[in-house]
Amino acid sequence: DVQLVESGGGVVRPGGSLRLSCAASGFSFDDYGMSWVRQAPGKGLEWVSGINWDGGSTAYADSVKGRFTISRGNGKLYLQMNSLRNEDTALYYCARDRIEQWLYFESWGQGTLVTVST
Amino acid sequence: EIVLTQSPATLSLSPGERATLSCRASQSVSYLAWYQHKPGQAPRLLIYDASDRATGIPARFSGSGSGTDFTLTISSLEPEDFAVYYCQQRGSWPPVVTFGGGTKVEIK
Numbered sequence: 001d002v003q004l005v006e007s008g009g010g011v012v013r014p015g016g017s018l019r020l021s022c023a024a025s026g027f028s029f030d031d032y033g034m035s036w037v038r039q040a041p042g043k044g045l046e047w048v049s050g051i052n053w054d055g056g057s058t059a060y061a062d063s064v065k066g067r068f069t070i071s072r073g074n075g076k077l078y079l080q081m082n083s084l085r086n087e088d089t090a091l092y093y094c095a096r097d098r099i100e101q102w103l104y105f106e107s108w109g110q111g112t113l114v115t116v117s118t
Numbered sequence: 119e120i121v122l123t124q125s126p127a128t129l130s131l132s133p134g135e136r137a138t139l140s141c142r143a144s145q146s147v148s149y150l151a152w153y154q155h156k157p158g159q160a161p162r163l164l165i166y167d168a169s170d171r172a173t174g175i176p177a178r179f180s181g182s183g184s185g186t187d188f189t190l191t192i193s194s195l196e197p198e199d200f201a202v203y204y205c206q207q208r209g210s211w212p213p214v215v216t217f218g219g220g221t222k223v224e225i226k
Contacts, residue, residue, distance in 0.1 A: 093160065
């Protein structure tokens with residue numbers, strides 16, 4: 001069975017940094033594209049960033065471009081989040097794609113909560 | 119950036135009724151999916167490429183449409199189908215993903 005387990009969430013002050021991790025198991029991690037998707041309290045889903053199978057191609061939502069960096073390696077997906085803002089407060093999901101790039105999100109983790117607050 | 123507008127925002131129906139959810143794009147899209155999301159759970163992929171059911175999805179879920187207008191139909195609502203539904207697209211270039219605002223299907 002596909003398993004995705006996120007970690008690294010917590011409470012951070014505005015302007016601070018956090019690194020999220022997603023441990024993947026039950027499938028060949030290097031064959032699939034991966035993404036981070038978030039949901040702010042009371043809001044809908046928002047795609048944050050995607051990375052292809054070998055890490056050679058990435059993309060970001062305008063809301064996080066220049067502040068967040070996605071990467072992958074050793075069966076894990078990462079999201080380095082810098083210059084955090086109040087509006088980055090959300091549940092962050094790791095999602096595996098159906099194919100080698102980011103397109104459709106076939107499997108999801110349970111999420112890790114990030115709270116940006118003074 | 120392509121904007122996806124879902125309607126209605128809320129759909130109040132009874133079990134056994136047919137649900138028709140709409141997703142309209144601000145410009146033509148090539149890749150369109152639908153997800154189901156229940157509170158406290160991870161989202162679930164229902165439909166991809168506008169009309170293909172994902173693995174394990176019951177036949178009562180169907181997707182249709184092309185270009186800028188897409189529809190998710192649930193032919194006969196089961197109790198477990200009451201949830202929020204999102205459409206999602208990815209552009210060809212830039213390859214940015216956007217979600218619609220969601221439609222909540224609630225029990226009438």
